[in-house]
Amino acid sequence: MDYDQSKIHQELRAKVRAFAQERVKPVAVEYDEKETFSVELTREMGQLGLFGIVVPKEYGGQGLDYMALVIAVEELAKVDGSQAGTLAAHNCLGVNPIYYYGTEEQRRKFLPSLCTGESVWAFGLTEPNAGSDALGVETTAHVSNNEWEINGKKTFISNGTSLVSGGITLMARTGERNGRGEISAILVPRSAGYEVERITGKMMWRASDTGKLFFNNIKVPESNILGEIGKGGRLMLETLDAGRLSIGAMGLGLAIGAYEESLAYANTRHQFGKPISSFQAVAFKLAEMAMKIEAARQLLYHAVWLKDNDKPFGKEAAMAKLFCSEVATFAATEGSQIHGAYGLVKGSLIERHFRDQRILHVGEGTSEILKLVIARKVGCKI
Structure with a gap:
């Protein structure tokens, strides 16, 4: 079966392949060696319409399907894993959760800039003691005076530390339920003031942005909950x-x-x-x-x-x-x-x-x- 033979898919494949060959390939070796995260290439990907691919146009996206997203990632990955990783993480872990689970207000507030490449968004699951044990997160969030107060740290987070990182969807423990931790997802913009540290010396994806994030009494509005409280898992x-x-x-x-x-x-x-x-x-x-x-x-x-x-x-x-x-x-x-x-x-x-x-x-x-x-x-x- 030919899954990607629509004219839209063919044109997208050709466009991304040309970008990969003409813009990414010539600098991939240098960026890999110097561990350079390229703001320029990231914004160019946004201008090409590669961010927010499945998001409707009313929120600034392209209104395409997941096949289109997969094609774009595939073509970039032929040439450079770092740029493909940036694209994949921003779309699937950054943009899409806000679109699929966000309120109308959250979508209109966060998505437009994320779909253009003006900024990228991270997904905060992994911690020093939580990874495959996804429900073992130790970062906490408690409501006080209509605000979430967040404490904890995340590590190995893609798109979390660069100058164009706009924020993170944070997985945090917000209480206990039936003897187990209650996990919720909270939208935390970079402007909230959390600290970041880029991880260097990686074997792979050396030109992508991977880092540690530190939350010390960081506060965001209570309305920044993504989806329902306790349904973050x-x-x-x-x-x-x-x-x-x-x-x-x-x-x-x-x-x-x-x-x-x-x-x-x-x-x-x-x-x-x-x-x-x-x-x-x-x-x-x-x-x-x-x-x-x-x-x-x-x-x-x-x-x-x-x-x-x-x-x-x-x-x-x-x-x-x-x-x-x-x-x-x-x-x-x-x-x-x-x-x-x-x-x-x-x-x-x-x-x-x-x-x-x-x-x-x-x-x-x-x-x-x-x-x-x-x-x-x-x-x-x-």
Whole structure:
């Protein structure tokens, strides 16, 4: 089945591919080496209409579907994981929760600037002692004088520390219910005054913004609750389900990028008087990469189709994210082998892809958690 053959999807793919080749590729090596988060490229992505892709035009978005978002992420990921990660995190974790769960007032207040690239938004789940144990957050929020007073810290937060970071959807413990922590989501703009610290020295996505956030008696209006009090856990899980589609797109795009780079290299690199693609050992690697990429594409696009058609997609999203990450690892590993020593030198696309693929097994649910999700979805008593 051709899932993305509409004229809108084709035009979007061509537009993002051109942007990736003309604007991102020439600077990707330098930004990776210097760990440069580019405000300029981020705002250009906003101007291209890549932020707020699924948000209706009345709030400043593009009014497109999730397939459009996945296509955009995939095309960027072929060239650079950092810019693709910025795009995926801002759309799926930043913009979309406000659109899907926000009040009309919240949508009109926050979404327009987030859809243009003027600012980006973060999602605050992970803490030093909370990650896969998503309901174990220790950050607290209590109401006093019609305000939320927030204390705690978050870590490994995407789009949380740069000059264009506009704020965060914070997961916080707001009370106790039936002996368990009550988790709620609260919109906390950067202007509230929390402190930030950028995380550097990363192996992957070195040109993306990842950081630690510190909340010390930070106050925001009581009306900044996103969704219902105590329903933050459900909001979070539903957000992650959709977010897994974009991480799957990153895996697919990375795998395609590694495959295309390796095929081109194999056809031009000569040994024993022949291009190395003529040797069965290399040709079979490329054939298997192509086969697995096609399988990953079909699995991911089917999951996206389910979401766009308002059908249950949680199991398929978990499968797609898990499988696409595994295919990305396979393509980056085999591609590196095809490149030989050249694939081990900084500055090559295949070397960067080899580093970037590791995060795909961690973000939006580790591979182990995804297997747990899938096992439960298929009926295992686990």
